[in-house]
Amino acid sequence: MTDTTDHPFLKMHGLGNDFVVLDVRQSGFALTPAMARAIADRRTGLGCDQVVVIETARSGLSDAWMSLWNADGSVTSACGNATRCVAWLLMQQAGSDHAVIETKAGLLDAEMRGDKLVAVDMGPARLDWREIPLAKPVDTLHMGIGIGSLTDPVGVSMGNPHAVFFVGDVAAIDLAALGPVLEHHDLFPERANIEVAQVLAPDRIRMRVWERGTGITSACGTGACATLVAAARRGLTARKADVVLDGGVLTIEWLPDDHVMMTGPVALVAEGMLDSSLLS
Numbered sequence: 451m452t453d454t455t456d457h458p459f460l461k462m463h464g465l466g467n468d469f470v471v472l473d474v475r476q477s478g479f480a481l482t483p484a485m486a487r488a489i490a491d492r493r494t495g496l497g498c499d500q501v502v503v504i505e506t507a508r509s510g511l512s513d514a515w516m517s518l519w520n521a522d523g524s525v526t527s528a529c530g531n532a533t534r535c536v537a538w539l540l541m542q543q544a545g546s547d548h549a550v551i552e553t554k555a556g557l558l559d560a561e562m563r564g565d566k567l568v569a570v571d572m573g574p575a576r577l578d579w580r581e582i583p584l585a586k587p588v589d590t591l592h593m594g595i596g597i598g599s600l601t602d603p604v605g606v607s608m609g610n611p612h613a614v615f616f617v618g619d620v621a622a623i624d625l626a627a628l629g630p631v632l633e634h635h636d637l638f639p640e641r642a643n644i645e646v647a648q649v650l651a652p653d654r655i656r657m658r659v660w661e662r663g664t665g666i667t668s669a670c671g672t673g674a675c676a677t678l679v680a681a682a683r684r685g686l687t688a689r690k691a692d693v694v695l696d697g698g699v700l701t702i703e704w705l706p707d708d709h710v711m712m713t714g715p716v717a718l719v720a721e722g723m724l725d726s727s728l729l730s
């Protein structure tokens with residue numbers, strides 16, 4: 451059945467990683483995988499990398515709950531760029547410079563750092579093979595798998611699974627061909643986000659990403675966090691670096707308590723009402 455109620459949406463992005471944001475705190479509207487796919491479709495829907503749903507807080511500890519859907523209709527627990535966007539919205543609405551967002555991966559603290567510039571504590575990097583998760587006990591610092599020029603990645607969970615491959619030249623990697631194969635590798639029972647990273651300096655990394663459930667995007671916040679953690683674990687960089695993505699730069703710091711801070715911009719580019727044909 452088609453939903454004919456009015457559902458306002460916002461179109462936002464972080465470094466070009468774009469989102470359709472639905473605030474359902476009043477309506478209680480429940481998205482389905484088919485609706486997420488229809489909304490995200492760039493030919494027939496609104497087009498976006500992820501659909502982001504702001505829901506009523508489930509504990510007294512946060513300002514709101516955030517649900518995240520990839521373009522293929524799968525649910526994910528974490529999205530760095532969307533977290534900054536939602537945090538900015540909540541801070542604007544509350545006239546505050548601080549917000550707490552609850553997700554499946556935990557509570558995320560965010561702070562306004564300037565005009566449309568937001569910092570988020572993305573929580574601890576998780577490094578045990580069970581937490582990523584992997585299919586079998588493997589040293590996450592050298593996971594041993596590979597295909598073509600991509601070999602021996604580092605595994606990191608930022609609430610979602612990442613495999614980071616260090617290479618000499620990210621531009622030379624055919625991510626469109628290798629990304630989907632690695633995303634579905636047997637080692638990753640929940641699939642994985644695939645990053646290719648080139649260390650430019652101890653405080654600067656160039657990174658490109660193939661996102662689980664979406665494909666190549668211009669930026670991935672959790673991917674940037676995972677990449678900095680992976681580089682620091684390998685001794686390739688310091689624990690703070692700028693990560694240069696196709697869409698711009700995020701500053702990432704791996705704190706002594708294992709939490710990862712991400713700072714970067716947000717953009718609000720459009721608003722409208724969802725067409726009911728997307729909600730059947």
Ligand SMILES: N[C@@H](CCC[C@H](N)C(=O)O)C(=O)O
Nearest residue numbers: 526529530531610670671672
């Ligand atoms: N774009 C995001 C990550 C989105 C989720 C990812 N595709 C997954 O399935 O884990 C980011 O900015 O972190």
